[in-house]
Amino acid sequence: MNKALKIVSILEKEIEIDWFLKHQDPFKVLIKTLLSQRTRDENTDLASRRLFSKFRNAKQLAKANLKGIETLIKPSGFYRVKAKRIREISRIVARNNGRVPRDMDGLLKLPGVGRKTANCVLVYAHREPSIPVDTHCHRIPNRIGLVKTKNPEQTEIELMRIVPKKDWIKINELFVKFGQRICKPVKPLCYNCPIERLCEYEDKNLK
Numbered sequence: 001m002n003k004a005l006k007i008v009s010i011l012e013k014e015i016e017i018d019w020f021l022k023h024q025d026p027f028k029v030l031i032k033t034l035l036s037q038r039t040r041d042e043n044t045d046l047a048s049r050r051l052f053s054k055f056r057n058a059k060q061l062a063k064a065n066l067k068g069i070e071t072l073i074k075p076s077g078f079y080r081v082k083a084k085r086i087r088e089i090s091r092i093v094a095r096n097n098g099r100v101p102r103d104m105d106g107l108l109k110l111p112g113v114g115r116k117t118a119n120c121v122l123v124y125a126h127r128e129p130s131i132p133v134d135t136h137c138h139r140i141p142n143r144i145g146l147v148k149t150k151n152p153e154q155t156e157i158e159l160m161r162i163v164p165k166k167d168w169i170k171i172n173e174l175f176v177k178f179g180q181r182i183c184k185p186v187k188p189l190c191y192n193c194p195i196e197r198l199c200e201y202e203d204k205n206l207k
């Protein structure tokens with residue numbers, strides 16, 4: 001078993017992945033991921049709750065007043081730019097009968113959608129094998145020596161090379177939760193880490 005596979009199988013035993021059980025509306029996943037750009041999780045949740053309590057779908061948001069969207073998503077960073085993008089995306093999706101693209105090329109054509117956002121929609125809404133690479137998903141594989149990359153795009157390519165395709169869909173969720181609970185950016189809990197023996201980080205916190 002290669003190292004990447006060992007790490008995935010250990011983390012899988014430690015970390016529950018519950019989102020598979022829920023159906024997630026692709027449009028809401030897309031907008032929420034857009035709101036999460038450069039924004040803390042709690043502010044993303046607040047902004048998306050406020051937005052979707054007033055507008056339930058793309059058709060309604062397509063006709064929304066821009067200032068109204070800005071006010072609702074204000075907890076999110078860069079809310080003015082995001083409000084414009086959200087309304088544009090809503091118009092495109094509404095014209096497409098509410099359907100959100102199921103492929104990378106189609107998603108990348110939407111305003112403000114980069115690879116991370118597109119991959120999130122593919123995994124969390126359409127359940128297609130993809131690897132969204134956010135800060136945790138870039139930081140942790142580099143820290144533990146699984147990859148040596150300079151940016152999230154390179155990390156995505158490397159992870160797709162070393163992790164079997166059937167496991168791609170779980171990677172983001174596993175590393176995000178692992179990064180929040182154990183392998184934190186500062187003072188990781190190495191003394192309590194299930195993959196400590198496989199980790200090459202030189203500055204482990206083993207006290």
Ligand code: SF4
Pocket residue numbers: 143144182183184188189190193194195196199200201204205
């Ligand atoms: S040993 Fe420490 S640095 Fe390595 S994966 Fe575990 S928590 Fe992260």
